[in-house]
Amino acid sequence: MRKPVVVDVKRGVTSYDVAVRAGVSQSAVSRCFKEGASVAPATRARILEAAEALGYAPNAIAQGLITRRSNLVGVLISNLTNLNYPEVLAELTRRFSERDVRVLLFTLQTESDVPQALRQLWRYRVDGVIAAARLEREAIAQFDARGVPLVLYNRDGEGAPVSSVCCDSRAGERALVDRLADAGCRRFGVITGPADSHVSQERVAGATERLRERGLPFEVAEGGFDYHSGEVGLRRLMMTTDGRMDALVCANDAMALGAIDAARHTLGLRVPEDLSVVGFDGVGPAAWSSYQLATVRQPVKRMTEAAVAMLLERIERPDLTPERRLFAGELIPGRSARGG
Numbered sequence: 001m002r003k004p005v006v007v008d009v010k011r012g013v014t015s016y017d018v019a020v021r022a023g024v025s026q027s028a029v030s031r032c033f034k035e036g037a038s039v040a041p042a043t044r045a046r047i048l049e050a051a052e053a054l055g056y057a058p059n060a061i062a063q064g065l066i067t068r069r070s071n072l073v074g075v076l077i078s079n080l081t082n083l084n085y086p087e088v089l090a091e092l093t094r095r096f097s098e099r100d101v102r103v104l105l106f107t108l109q110t111e112s113d114v115p116q117a118l119r120q121l122w123r124y125r126v127d128g129v130i131a132a133a134r135l136e137r138e139a140i141a142q143f144d145a146r147g148v149p150l151v152l153y154n155r156d157g158e159g160a161p162v163s164s165v166c167c168d169s170r171a172g173e174r175a176l177v178d179r180l181a182d183a184g185c186r187r188f189g190v191i192t193g194p195a196d197s198h199v200s201q202e203r204v205a206g207a208t209e210r211l212r213e214r215g216l217p218f219e220v221a222e223g224g225f226d227y228h229s230g231e232v233g234l235r236r237l238m239m240t241t242d243g244r245m246d247a248l249v250c251a252n253d254a255m256a257l258g259a260i261d262a263a264r265h266t267l268g269l270r271v272p273e274d275l276s277v278v279g280f281d282g283v284g285p286a287a288w289s290s291y292q293l294a295t296v297r298q299p300v301k302r303m304t305e306a307a308v309a310m311l312l313e314r315i316e317r318p319d320l321t322p323e324r325r326l327f328a329g330e331l332i333p334g335r336s337a338r339g340g
Contacts (some may be wrong), residue, residue, distance in 0.1 A: 132155070
């Protein structure tokens with residue numbers, strides 16, 4: 001019969017205490033809690049029973065000192081008012097948790113706040129970083145200098161060699177413009193995201209390039225990726241077009257939803273009969289029956305899976321060359337635009 005183990009609660013339960021209670025060596029306890037290590041089933045059962053009885057959990061910090069890994073990754077994400085980002089963050093966190101990796105979240109009010117966020121980030125010994133924020137070459141160089149793997153999410157590297165996962169925003173916007181033009185829309189308005197947003201720049205470029213190719217006039221108003229700026233942008237565009245605008249391209253869904261509500265309830269317009277409205281992202285509320293927004297849905301699950309896999313590969317093999325993966329979005333016809 002194994003002797004009872006008396007543990008000083010203030011000191012905390014150690015692997016030695018578990019070893020004594022289970023009647024095994026301390027190294028066996030360490031192997032039991034090390035992924036992939038070999039431990040006989042019967043021995044593992046005794047160790048886990050002892051650990052549960054004592055309330056023992058391995059010290060992640062101590063393990064990190066041994067393995068030189070913290071099992072922490074940083075996620076830089078900007079503009080959480082974008083309805084798409086909570087889904088992205090939830091998927092990233094879930095996928096890392098499945099691999100026993102924890103996420104440190106750093107949020108930015110604007111993408112110009114990156115230098116301050118990086119100063120905070122470097123205070124922690126993260127194994128790698130996924131950045132859903134615009135990083136200039138100087139910022140990317142900091143990761144190289146520190147040997148911290150980096151994967152960009154829906155961003156490019158400003159010409160620097162860096163791994164990234166992106167949705168093909170330009171192709172998606174071109175498809176939306178074609179859908180509107182083919183349905184007979186002739187006077188367009190475009191609401192952008194924040195001026196420092198790379199995602200906004202890509203989407204607006206795709207839409208305006210296609211409008212020019214088709215010889216269709218358009219006006220542009222700046223937005224902020226939030227619901228309210230959809231209403232503000234719509235009002236400005238209706239003024240600059242003397243109310244003759246019949247199609248509105250919004251750089252994300254949140255602004256499109258704001259514009260639809262403003263068109264119906266403030267300006268007295270019928271959607272899509274008087275004004276066709278399209279967005280981009282495919283967020284949950286866009287599919288609500290009161291909106292049924294025409295949009296491009298990003299393949300968030302596939303993109304986050306790719307980003308997590310790419311980062312973990314580069315943590316294990318820092319010598320891997322940068323890789324860029326481009327995903328096509330799915331055109332959702334909806335009923336907020338003509339031709340749906």
